[in-house]
Amino acid sequence: MRRTSPAVRRRPPGSPFNTPEIPPPPIEQFTTGDRVSHDRYGLGRVLAVGEDDTVLIDFGAETYRIASPYAKLVKL
Template identity: 65%
Template sequence: MKSHRTATRRFLPGSPFNVPTVPPPPLEQFALNDRVSHDKYGLGMVIGVEDDIAVLVDFGPQQERILAPYAKLVKL
């Protein structure tokens, strides 16, 4: 019985699998009383910040806890 040799993989310049990994963009930092805009809830003000986890935003008639990575939340 022959033992299996591990072959080194060839580098193929046109391969879609050779794409270098791009690190995700850094999370936007929010502070108390920052004015923000959300795609669904509209304009609001940050009233609470949990480090890199979530922000609590007052949108007037309601308060919402927005989780990171804050895809639809924009600082104004």
């Protein structure tokens, strides 16, 4: 008995698996003095922006350096 390899199945044009790849959202740019909100630390103000896309932010009680990509950081 001979085995045959399975045929390559093409998806129909209306298939939900034919969705195009969605490009990632652009990385947000911050400047000194911007007001920001962080999910964990709260409201803050940008003190400095580094050349390697790090942002130094003053959240009132503490200052944090946050690196790119800024997943939980939103510009207000």
